[in-house]
Amino acid sequence: MNATTRRQRTDPGAPRLPLWAAAAAGVVAVGAALAAGHLVAALIDPFASPFLAVGNTAIDLTPHPVKDFAIRVFGEDDKLVLLAGMAFVIAGAAVVAGLLSRRSALPGTVLAAALGAVGIAAVLARPTLGATAMLAPATSLVVGVVVFRWLHRLARRAPADATPALEDTVDGRVRRPLDWSVPGLGRRRFLITSTAVAAAAGATAAAGQFIGGRVDVEASRRAIRLTPGEVAPPIPEGANFAGSGTPPFITPNADFYRVDTALTVPRMRAQDWRMRVHGMVDRELVLTYDDLVNRPLVERTISLCCVSNEVGGPYISTTDFIGVSLRDILVEAGVRPGSDQLATRSVDGWTCGTPVEDIMKPDSGALLAIGMNGEPLPAEHGFPVRMVVPGLYGFVSATKWLVDAELTTFADFDAYWVKRDWARRAPIKTMSRVDRPKAFEQVPAGKFTAAGVAWAQHRGIDGVEVRVDGGPWQAATLSREVNVDTWRMWRAELDLPAGSHTLEVRATDRTGHTQTSERAEPIPDGAAGWHTIVFTARP
Numbered sequence: 001m002n003a004t005t006r007r008q009r010t011d012p013g014a015p016r017l018p019l020w021a022a023a024a025a026g027v028v029a030v031g032a033a034l035a036a037g038h039l040v041a042a043l044i045d046p047f048a049s050p051f052l053a054v055g056n057t058a059i060d061l062t063p064h065p066v067k068d069f070a071i072r073v074f075g076e077d078d079k080l081v082l083l084a085g086m087a088f089v090i091a092g093a094a095v096v097a098g099l100l101s102r103r104s105a106l107p108g109t110v111l112a113a114a115l116g117a118v119g120i121a122a123v124l125a126r127p128t129l130g131a132t133a134m135l136a137p138a139t140s141l142v143v144g145v146v147v148f149r150w151l152h153r154l155a156r157r158a159p160a161d162a163t164p165a166l167e168d169t170v171d172g173r174v175r176r177p178l179d180w181s182v183p184g185l186g187r188r189r190f191l192i193t194s195t196a197v198a199a200a201a202g203a204t205a206a207a208g209q210f211i212g213g214r215v216d217v218e219a220s221r222r223a224i225r226l227t228p229g230e231v232a233p234p235i236p237e238g239a240n241f242a243g244s245g246t247p248p249f250i251t252p253n254a255d256f257y258r259v260d261t262a263l264t265v266p267r268m269r270a271q272d273w274r275m276r277v278h279g280m281v282d283r284e285l286v287l288t289y290d291d292l293v294n295r296p297l298v299e300r301t302i303s304l305c306c307v308s309n310e311v312g313g314p315y316i317s318t319t320d321f322i323g324v325s326l327r328d329i330l331v332e333a334g335v336r337p338g339s340d341q342l343a344t345r346s347v348d349g350w351t352c353g354t355p356v357e358d359i360m361k362p363d364s365g366a367l368l369a370i371g372m373n374g375e376p377l378p379a380e381h382g383f384p385v386r387m388v389v390p391g392l393y394g395f396v397s398a399t400k401w402l403v404d405a406e407l408t409t410f411a412d413f414d415a416y417w418v419k420r421d422w423a424r425r426a427p428i429k430t431m432s433r434v435d436r437p438k439a440f441e442q443v444p445a446g447k448f449t450a451a452g453v454a455w456a457q458h459r460g461i462d463g464v465e466v467r468v469d470g471g472p473w474q475a476a477t478l479s480r481e482v483n484v485d486t487w488r489m490w491r492a493e494l495d496l497p498a499g500s501h502t503l504e505v506r507a508t509d510r511t512g513h514t515q516t517s518e519r520a521e522p523i524p525d526g527a528a529g530w531h532t533i534v535f536t537a538r539p
């Protein structure tokens, strides 16, 4: 580097790039960096994509009140909102990197490298990624820095092709802002190059997306036929109150609630699935998908629900799970005395801890589930294999994309949500919900049928009562019980004078426990209290 260029880089009087060219260099370089990292990741492990790794790490680091808020406000779109927000922040950082570099490429280079370092840190923080995964964010860092400096140099050279007026030069150097209004060859070269780089980045990202998604989960699902030896009894007449405004007894797979920390749904083919059962066992087992299919398959109707469900919330669904007895598998492995926790891990690194006793009870109903409503599990519900333990909230029992099971103790291991202050043990609380009327609905005064659902999995619902405006409790009619592990519908005939009303509901389970009015937040072990609806009867 000669003395003139050195002076030019640090000299505050040096000519400056136009704003738009500086910003474009930043944005195009960062886009190219992300795209290159995404493509390299697709060849190694799609989770190593710096963009996704940063997103997944953001989810893991988000304090639970924020996560709760995101789930409440954005529901199942929360991940889309996160990705869009990240894209916005990164694009903003890229613009800033460009704008700080109107004279010298140094600030932008440092910022591009810093963004790359964030990607590396995020990939390092992913629990399931090995050392080779680091290639993806490292590629991003290098591509970001190189492309930024290249475009920056092109941009600075551009106006040099236009001959500056004599009065604008001092010591042969241009002293005014680079005049890009002169449509010289150089300006065109910068525009064409940055557009080409942007297009190449788009194609690279698309290739990464395509290659990363090449694991053909749908073909693997389609090839599977599940024929349980023991089928679930059909849902009896009178179990379903859907005509009264409650959900259908069996939730269609597409409507089944979804809660997980996975930014992108893990994609694994059944033929690639292996699960090791190890830890405090007499015999380690390694199971394949064929091993499961060749065991006795049972079908059980079970209501799954999420600990994050607010009183009156939607995170409960019911399905016919098909699977093999988890108890039988643990019996085969031989659980050593002293082991009180089954620690399970998903392919994306999420972990879960389940009390061994809840699985080993002869009537536990715990499954390694492979099917839902006659089909192989949908990818977003854990294909190929997940766990289900009736009576426990999902975060302590329902590992999706399950790949590892270790017998351990509660003293020795804390699972994902336990590390984030949720409870170690979390049986589902007895709960009831009003589905009709809806909050603030206007209904005709006079005779009106209110309806809803109640659940107390593994204990069973024995009664539901409602009361209007704090009056006497009135018994609701219950739907026929399917089994103690599913929800039960209720309905109640009301006689409503015109005006505003409050409707409250409470359930009693088969242990004789009645829900109390005492409210509890979902954290740490599930919401409690009476679902209360305010509505209006019009004359």
Ligand SMILES: Nc1nc2c(c(=O)[nH]1)N[C@H]1C(S)=C(S)[C@@H](COP(=O)(O)O)O[C@H]1N2
Pocket: 256, 257, 258, 259, 260, 261, 262, 304, 305, 306, 307, 346, 347, 348, 350, 380, 381, 382, 393, 394, 395, 398, 399, 400, 401
């Ligand atoms: N791998 C993995 N499994 C998981 C989770 C997760 O975040 N990752 N979330 C759990 C929680 S909190 C619940 S409530 C259930 C939800 O299962 P569903 O999405 O099939 O309804 O999955 C459980 N299994």
Ligand SMILES: [Mo]
Pocket: 259, 305, 306, 307, 308, 393, 394, 395
């Ligand atoms: Mo959950």
